[in-house]
Amino acid sequence: MADGRVRQLIDTVAWVRIEAGRILCARPRGKDVFYIPGGKREGSETDAQTLVREIEEELTVELRLDTLSHVGTYEAVQPGHGTGDAAVVRMSCYTADYRGTLVASSEIDEIGWFRYADRALVPPVDQLLFDDLVHAGLLR
Helix, strand or coil: CCCCCCCEEEEEEECCCCCEEEEEEEEEEECCCCCCEEEECCCCCCHHHHHHHHHHHHCCCEEEEEHCCCEEEEEEEEEECCCCCCCEEEEEEEEECCCCCCCCCCCEEEEEEEEEHHHHHHHHHHHHHHHHHCCCCCCC
8 A cells, every 4th residue: 555554464483593792694586585483374384383393494493492492472563565554563472492403495595694783684683682682681
């Protein structure tokens, strides 16, 4: 809609992996924006099921569910790109340890470790997480 009203809710789950004051971000194939790794649930998946599936698909590692911990849930309006439509993106964020070696899969063009100074390179909902992490002293 050209008036900018919100048309839909996009419900996502994200994996917050912080090392040495930097957070793991991924740029999906064909996109020009980095995101916190994760994605949308399929059917009646739980947050944990969605997260495990998405992270294995994107980064080829297995999350350890016994270490899963909720960080927070964030919502922000994501502007429509060229359409004038907007959506609310809800991102439920979790930390968890993992098994394996982080490798970008065929779905991901690039992974990177971002500092707070890189905040402008991620979408609005991810920026809210960055703000909380820097205030908690976890992100540099």
